[in-house]
Amino acid sequence: MHAEPPPAPTAPRSHPPSSVSQAPSPAPAPREDASPDAVLIRRTMATVAPVADKVTSYFYALLFVHHPELRPLFPAAMDAQRDRLLKALLTAAEHIDNTGVLVPYLQNLGRGHRKYGTEPAHYPAVGECLIGSLSRYAESVWSDETEAAWVRAYTTISQVMIDAAAADELRAPAWWHAEVVAHDLRTPDVAVVTVRPDQPYPFLAGQYASVETPWWPRIWRHYSFASAPRSDGLLSFHVKAVPAGWVSNALVHRARPGDVIRLGPPAGSMTVDHSTDSGLLCLGGGTGIAPIKALVEDVAEHGKRRPVEVFYGARTDHDLYDIDTMLRLQQTHPWLSVRAIVDQQANVQLPDAIREYGPWNEFDAYLSGPPGMIRSGVDALRGVGIPFERIRHDSVEELVATGS
Numbered sequence: 001m002h003a004e005p006p007p008a009p010t011a012p013r014s015h016p017p018s019s020v021s022q023a024p025s026p027a028p029a030p031r032e033d034a035s036p037d038a039v040l041i042r043r044t045m046a047t048v049a050p051v052a053d054k055v056t057s058y059f060y061a062l063l064f065v066h067h068p069e070l071r072p073l074f075p076a077a078m079d080a081q082r083d084r085l086l087k088a089l090l091t092a093a094e095h096i097d098n099t100g101v102l103v104p105y106l107q108n109l110g111r112g113h114r115k116y117g118t119e120p121a122h123y124p125a126v127g128e129c130l131i132g133s134l135s136r137y138a139e140s141v142w143s144d145e146t147e148a149a150w151v152r153a154y155t156t157i158s159q160v161m162i163d164a165a166a167a168d169e170l171r172a173p174a175w176w177h178a179e180v181v182a183h184d185l186r187t188p189d190v191a192v193v194t195v196r197p198d199q200p201y202p203f204l205a206g207q208y209a210s211v212e213t214p215w216w217p218r219i220w221r222h223y224s225f226a227s228a229p230r231s232d233g234l235l236s237f238h239v240k241a242v243p244a245g246w247v248s249n250a251l252v253h254r255a256r257p258g259d260v261i262r263l264g265p266p267a268g269s270m271t272v273d274h275s276t277d278s279g280l281l282c283l284g285g286g287t288g289i290a291p292i293k294a295l296v297e298d299v300a301e302h303g304k305r306r307p308v309e310v311f312y313g314a315r316t317d318h319d320l321y322d323i324d325t326m327l328r329l330q331q332t333h334p335w336l337s338v339r340a341i342v343d344q345q346a347n348v349q350l351p352d353a354i355r356e357y358g359p360w361n362e363f364d365a366y367l368s369g370p371p372g373m374i375r376s377g378v379d380a381l382r383g384v385g386i387p388f389e390r391i392r393h394d395s396v397e398e399l400v401a402t403g404s
């Protein structure tokens, strides 16, 4: 078994489009309402927090020693992402009372695990090692009741994941092969990669996929779709090669037409709510412009003339690698306005720029870019009066762990 990057159950990429708020850090259910199991789980978590690294190492040591058959499901080098599975499980357990959000999150996680080859029989092995590791490092607070609480939480978590994977098996492949059909190097380190999936790939504008290259087996990274669904079925991604980013460097510097990558199922909820006419205020930083472009295309296809205001931030003029496309879209669509905010020229950073325009009270907000931009962007949007529930973005926790 393997894991997507650690979840933020109150703000997972997978939550329903109608619940749009994305807290930068998870907000567990109010403590006074916590169930007895949640209290015990949180006590364990608080105890192991200072030695989290040791818990992680011990967990994987137990798993691979006692269940060597699971080792091939993980990447050869575990350094970068070794604690993702554990973090996902621990965070889910900590939010065990928050079922309304946790269940859709876990369903998505279960579906996403199909591409790793995860089987229902693997779950008990993982649970056993989880409890083995926690009981060792939380010895001072461990009791029969604590263990029972963890068993109940893990049973719930794994059952939701197993059921979701089984249901998904009936309607979708575990992964898609996709052939690179175009590779456009826009800057020395940003490429627009276009692929043709081997089977229809249904998704919504604003979502993302996990991507595995042939050069780094079992290492998956998330990339947002850079277009709304197209009639020719092609998908495109904007990829920036980042230092020590195995997948991103392979996609930018190595991939060429004819190469075949693998795609996991689409995920994410930064999608357009077509049931309203509200405007869209979109902030795209760097390659974060990719899903914003997809959202603009989506609004255009739905034919409603909703105002869409895009702020496109980049470090230098040269980094505005997709500005021509965005300006072309602006020329075609009178309801669209695109403003480039270049760090070196502007006196303000991208999120602050929105304060100079507006009013924004009739707008839903969409943020896409580096984690720092998302965090300050949410603050800026709240500052101009956009309520939390009208602000959408992918989980900051995942962005920290991905994009490489």
Ligand SMILES: NC(=O)C1=CN([C@@H]2O[C@H](COP(=O)(O)OP(=O)(O)OC[C@H]3O[C@@H](n4cnc5c(N)ncnc54)[C@H](O)[C@@H]3O)[C@@H](O)[C@H]2O)C=CC1
Residues within 6 Å of the ligand: 224, 240, 284, 285, 286, 287, 288, 289, 290, 291, 313, 314, 315, 316, 319, 341, 343, 349, 350, 351, 367, 368, 369, 370, 371, 372, 373, 376, 377, 393, 394, 399, 402, 403
């Ligand atoms: N769905 C999403 O949210 C997506 C996120 N990304 C992420 O976007 C990032 C793109 O990287 P680069 O192109 O190198 O971007 P970058 O680091 O060059 O930043 C782009 C722009 O964002 C703004 N910005 C950056 N940090 C900020 C901060 N702390 N506060 C305020 N504004 C800030 C600035 O205007 C900057 O020019 C990656 O981390 C990638 O994972 C990319 C695609 C989709």
